[in-house]
Amino acid sequence: MNYVKIAVMLELGLYIMLFVLVYFEVFTLLSFIESRPERLPTAKPANDSYFPNVAIIVPCWNEEKTIQKTLNSLLALDYPKDKYEIIVVDDGSTDNTYSIAKRYESKNVRVFTKSNGGKHTALNFGAQKTSAPIIGCLDADSIVDKDALKEIVKHFQNEKVAAVVPSIKVWNPKNWLQKAQQAEYFVSIFLRKTFSIIESLFITPGPFSFYRHSIIRRLGYWKSAYMTEDLEIGLRLQTHRYKIVNEPNAVVYTNTPDTFKALFKQRVRWTYGFLKNISKYKFMLFNPRYGHLGIFILPVATLTIFIGIIMFAMFLWSLASMLFFKIEKLFYIGINPQFHIHNIDTYYINPSVLFYITVFAGALVIISHLLGKKLTNDKTSTLAGITYYLTLYSVFVPLWLVESVKKAYFSKNKLTWR
Amino acid sequence: MEIKKEYKKYFWSFVITLAVFLSAWYINNIFTSNKISQLQDMYEKISIDILSIETQFDLLKELSCADISEKSVLSNELVQLGRKLSFMEQNVGPTDETVIKLKKFYSLLQIKDMLLMKEVSQKCDIEPVFMIYFYSNQNCNKCRTQGYILESISRKHPKVRIYSFDYDLDLPVIKTLAQIYNVSPKLPALVVQGKTLQGFASEEQITSLIPENALETATSTATSTEQEKE
Numbered sequence: 001m002n003y004v005k006i007a008v009m010l011e012l013g014l015y016i017m018l019f020v021l022v023y024f025e026v027f028t029l030l031s032f033i034e035s036r037p038e039r040l041p042t043a044k045p046a047n048d049s050y051f052p053n054v055a056i057i058v059p060c061w062n063e064e065k066t067i068q069k070t071l072n073s074l075l076a077l078d079y080p081k082d083k084y085e086i087i088v089v090d091d092g093s094t095d096n097t098y099s100i101a102k103r104y105e106s107k108n109v110r111v112f113t114k115s116n117g118g119k120h121t122a123l124n125f126g127a128q129k130t131s132a133p134i135i136g137c138l139d140a141d142s143i144v145d146k147d148a149l150k151e152i153v154k155h156f157q158n159e160k161v162a163a164v165v166p167s168i169k170v171w172n173p174k175n176w177l178q179k180a181q182q183a184e185y186f187v188s189i190f191l192r193k194t195f196s197i198i199e200s201l202f203i204t205p206g207p208f209s210f211y212r213h214s215i216i217r218r219l220g221y222w223k224s225a226y227m228t229e230d231l232e233i234g235l236r237l238q239t240h241r242y243k244i245v246n247e248p249n250a251v252v253y254t255n256t257p258d259t260f261k262a263l264f265k266q267r268v269r270w271t272y273g274f275l276k277n278i279s280k281y282k283f284m285l286f287n288p289r290y291g292h293l294g295i296f297i298l299p300v301a302t303l304t305i306f307i308g309i310i311m312f313a314m315f316l317w318s319l320a321s322m323l324f325f326k327i328e329k330l331f332y333i334g335i336n337p338q339f340h341i342h343n344i345d346t347y348y349i350n351p352s353v354l355f356y357i358t359v360f361a362g363a364l365v366i367i368s369h370l371l372g373k374k375l376t377n378d379k380t381s382t383l384a385g386i387t388y389y390l391t392l393y394s395v396f397v398p399l400w401l402v403e404s405v406k407k408a409y410f411s412k413n414k415l416t417w418r
Numbered sequence: 419m420e421i422k423k424e425y426k427k428y429f430w431s432f433v434i435t436l437a438v439f440l441s442a443w444y445i446n447n448i449f450t451s452n453k454i455s456q457l458q459d460m461y462e463k464i465s466i467d468i469l470s471i472e473t474q475f476d477l478l479k480e481l482s483c484a485d486i487s488e489k490s491v492l493s494n495e496l497v498q499l500g501r502k503l504s505f506m507e508q509n510v511g512p513t514d515e516t517v518i519k520l521k522k523f524y525s526l527l528q529i530k531d532m533l534l535m536k537e538v539s540q541k542c543d544i545e546p547v548f549m550i551y552f553y554s555n556q557n558c559n560k561c562r563t564q565g566y567i568l569e570s571i572s573r574k575h576p577k578v579r580i581y582s583f584d585y586d587l588d589l590p591v592i593k594t595l596a597q598i599y600n601v602s603p604k605l606p607a608l609v610v611q612g613k614t615l616q617g618f619a620s621e622e623q624i625t626s627l628i629p630e631n632a633l634e635t636a637t638s639t640a641t642s643t644e645q646e647k648e
Binding site: 015019023026030031034198291292296328329332347348350352353356360 | 427434441567
């Protein structure tokens, strides 16, 4: 029976995919547990006298609604006022972003405007306007914690450090979608710390990442990279084996999409960017020269995209089959409500091996989430969020994965800022 | 970083993940064996019940019809056993030896029940109402839908006995039964009140062959036993 053979192979494939996912979760948790923070060579305490000059570039495009909050939080940073400057670069906005930002112009806030060229051009423009030894960026819809800058800067005392990345949290989550993302961001905080431990950070996120200016200058600043220049520059730094470090105590809050449509677009952009950049940097895959990042992290990150799609296809298939059988049955015997509920025998509840493994994988996600909260001393209640995340949210993930892969293979269109 | 020490992580992650998978498989095995032994217990209980009725019958030729409870003839338990058996067959697979063995025992139990019912009805002068259903899990496209219809009939009219036999089961008595009623391998096949319906049969076709009084619905079976003894 050919169907039996196919079913067996599909089931085997499913188990292999689950194995990869659980393996990744176990690997990251092991890496985290193994290293105590004190062992990290770069975890020096904040030095009271180490305050190098810092320039923070704020690239923006049509962000009139959020730019004020962003700039206010930057001005409130706990860092010597004469030691940091803010460079706002308006990339040809068509709203009032420029005029609002202009009101902030002062000794340490400079505001520029230029014609639209993409985020990376705004960043490069801003970088040219400063000679500060440490430069960073901040998205115009994000808000920084007042200690964030000094927590980040302390790592640059180690000359080997080329870039430092913060913890990103969701700003003011309102609906279930944002709460699910909040839970997700805590998992990311945990993963970022773990990747930092195994020297495998490859994204220096737009919100509040900082770089050693001399190194960035040498590498040629930011490049146009499928709207994910933060990923591209991270990969570029890693190819030259520069040190990228995470500081979980540096917290930046970002606005997250509150509709599925906006979230979908954002994630398609991220995943598409990842796939395109990885194909450019494919020499890193399985390459021991790049340590854990090359051998394991990048391949698994790529693989999980395809695993997510295949598992979703299998889920849809079994859902469709089940519906088909139910409808067929109804067609033949009609709807008969007297099929009493008290007939349910617990005998018929038979969780499969798949079920137990999925539960375990979910438990590991919950643990990662809790560790992310602990790393940032966060006490907010995320019970609802993590529930939404594990249930409803994960059903949507494969949808944007499919779309990204499609785009990566077929379309030549440029993606927009948003 | 120390190469060896770092790469130990990969090994331990593999060991832990493997342990998780094996544990899941092991736990599932325990639950499945548990359910199968439940089936065996059910089978044993029913065989004892049937055997005791037969023995009573043999010992007391003058056994009054009132003494034979409805319970003994295709009791609800036998139906439950059948349902749970097919559930396990779906979960464990049709090639599991224990499941096959239980299916054979179950088929024999059904036949014994059928024979007993015939004797009882002869003695007590009641018209037996039963159906024999031959199906196959391999060569029968219409069997699934035929199964829905029969299940529906069985729930709507619990007085109608339906005995199901897997035609592919390696049990000569099933072939014998098929021969008796002139049933060919063109499945599904139903024998309703002695009449053979080859191939798919609709609910109307089937119920038209059943005598009126047996079509009483679930709620009235409680009183029917009293009426029958006259």
